[in-house]
Amino acid sequence: MAQSRNTKRPPSGEQAGPLTSDLAARIKRAQAAEEAPGDAEMSAANRNLSGWNRGMRLGTEFIAAILVGAGIGYLLDLWLKTGPWLMLVMLLVGFAAGVLNVVRSAAEMNRAAPPPTAAMRAPDDEEDE
Amino acid sequence: MADPNKVDPIHQFQITDIVSFGEGGISFTNSALFMVLSVGVIALYLLLSTQKRSLVPNRVQLVSEMLYEFVAKMVSDSAGKAGMKFFPFVFSLFMFVLVANMFGMIPFFFTFTSHIIITFALALLVFVVVIVYGLYKNGLKFLKLFVPSGVPGYVLPIVVPIEVVSFLSRPISLSVRLFANILAGHITLKVFAGFIVTLGGLGFLGWLGALLPLVMTVAITALEFLVAALQAYVFAVLTSMYINDAIHPSH
Numbered sequence: 001m002a003q004s005r006n007t008k009r010p011p012s013g014e015q016a017g018p019l020t021s022d023l024a025a026r027i028k029r030a031q032a033a034e035e036a037p038g039d040a041e042m043s044a045a046n047r048n049l050s051g052w053n054r055g056m057r058l059g060t061e062f063i064a065a066i067l068v069g070a071g072i073g074y075l076l077d078l079w080l081k082t083g084p085w086l087m088l089v090m091l092l093v094g095f096a097a098g099v100l101n102v103v104r105s106a107a108e109m110n111r112a113a114p115p116p117t118a119a120m121r122a123p124d125d126e127e128d129e
Numbered sequence: 130m131a132d133p134n135k136v137d138p139i140h141q142f143q144i145t146d147i148v149s150f151g152e153g154g155i156s157f158t159n160s161a162l163f164m165v166l167s168v169g170v171i172a173l174y175l176l177l178s179t180q181k182r183s184l185v186p187n188r189v190q191l192v193s194e195m196l197y198e199f200v201a202k203m204v205s206d207s208a209g210k211a212g213m214k215f216f217p218f219v220f221s222l223f224m225f226v227l228v229a230n231m232f233g234m235i236p237f238f239f240t241f242t243s244h245i246i247i248t249f250a251l252a253l254l255v256f257v258v259v260i261v262y263g264l265y266k267n268g269l270k271f272l273k274l275f276v277p278s279g280v281p282g283y284v285l286p287i288v289v290p291i292e293v294v295s296f297l298s299r300p301i302s303l304s305v306r307l308f309a310n311i312l313a314g315h316i317t318l319k320v321f322a323g324f325i326v327t328l329g330g331l332g333f334l335g336w337l338g339a340l341l342p343l344v345m346t347v348a349i350t351a352l353e354f355l356v357a358a359l360q361a362y363v364f365a366v367l368t369s370m371y372i373n374d375a376i377h378p379s380h
Contacts, residue, residue, distance in 0.1 A: 053359060056306055064302035069294045090294070097294035101302070104295075108370075 054109060061101035069094015138319035142243055142312070160241045167228040175224075196224070203366055208373040215372050218258065222251060223365035230311060230357030234350070242360075243315055245308040252304035255368045263375035274378040303367055310360050314353045321346045 073090025077083065149156035178189040186194055200220045204212050226242060233240025241247050263271040275292040276285065324342035328335045 052356075053363065056310060057302075057363070060302040060306045060309070061298070064305060065294055065298035068298040068301060072294065072297070090290075093290050094294055094298075096291045097298060100291060100295050101298060 057105055057109075058102050061105050062098040065098035065101050066091065066094040069097060138316045138323065141239075141315060141319060144244075159239045160244065160247070163229070163232055163239045163241050164247075167225060167232060170232075171224045171228055196220075200365060203362075204369045204372075207366065207369040208376060211376045212369060212372055215258075215369070219365050219369050219372070222255070222368055223361055226251070226307065226364050227358065227361035230361055231354075233311065233315065234354055234357060240311055240315060242307055243312045245304060248304040248308040249300065251307075251364075252300035255303065255371060256300040259371045259375040262372075263378055266376065267378050271375070271378045274374060299367075299371060303364065307360050307364055310356050314349075314356050318346065318349050318353060321349060 069090045069092075070087060073087035073094075076086045076090070080086065144158045144160050146156040146158055147162055175193055178193040181187075181190065183190065197220070200223050201213070201216060204216050204219050208215065229240065229242045232238050233242065260271075263274070267273075274296065275289050277288065277292065280288055321342045325339045325346065328339040328342065331338070
């Protein structure tokens with residue numbers, strides 16, 4: 001039994017040698033193959049999903065800042081009894097903050113999913129001409 | 130309005146007491162019940178699925194590991210290595226919102242994320258954690274968050290209030306986004322489903338017409354599952370971004 005195993009081992013070991021020697025390469029290939037469609041799928045899903053999502057994000061960022069600005073102004077007015085003036089000022093500050101929020105989140109989104117570069121758009125432009 | 134087919138799309142958001150303690154005091158509502166249920170389901174699932182800790186995971190364990198890795202990657206991507214300290218926090222928030230939204234998709238279940246007070250409380254928690262940790266970690270340097278670098282001194286009186294308002298608007302936009310998405314989705318779903326019943330009451334032609342809202346309802350249900358998962362993701366991503374601000378308070 002032991003002898004037969006000993007005699008059988010070397011050939012199987014030789015077979016296993018090449019099998020395992022390129023195992024690392026195969027794993028790498030499989031991982032690459034798995035990751036590539038996964039990433040593509042992910043970004044495609046992101047692009048589709050995020051139309052509504054991006055709109056929602058930008059909208060809430062903008063409106064929230066205006067509401068907070070006006071709210072702070074209103075409370076300051078109540079406290080300092082300065083009529084409507086601080087509320088008006090803070091409303092404008094809120095608008096500015098809202099624009100700032102929108103610009104920041106848009107920049108973030110662009111960083112996360114870069115818009116097509118000039119090189120990628122070039123064929124289209126040529127077709128237009 | 131005494132129509133038996135009357136559809137009330139708001140009724141699903143009504144909070145009812147299940148057990149009340151004392152006159153007009155604290156009561157255990159359906160909202161609270163589903164919060165407890167969510168936490169229970171999350172805890173049970175994660176505990177049971179990772180109990181064996183097998184090297185080669187079975188399907189149940191694999192899902193928990195994927196959730197873990199998904200959130201871990203999200204946190205480390207947006208907040209870096211130092212942000213991993215907050216991984217349990219972000220993971221809890223993500224799971225809580227995700228399971229709550231998913232629970233909301235089951236008929237007759239209550240969706241507590243459709244109440245702004247809940248989402249605002251969650252957002253406020255994030256906000257307070259960011260401020261407290263930012264001040265604790267960076268001291269007064271945390272206030273640099275409000276002073277963008279490279280801005281000349283004479284515009285600071287204008288820029289600083291804008292930055293402050295922008296910072297304060299975060300919990301509001303964070304909570305309103307989640308609440309509005311879930312609320313709008315559930316109302317839309319209910320209204321379209323209501324059309325089926327109302328049209329169905331009109332006889333044969335009505336049934337034919339009811340096919341359209343039926344198709345819409347099926348489509349919107351799928352969309353709502355998407356929104357439920359997506360909003361949990363967005364909430365968690367923004368949380369980790371805000372935590373990043375607390376750790377590195379300069380723009």
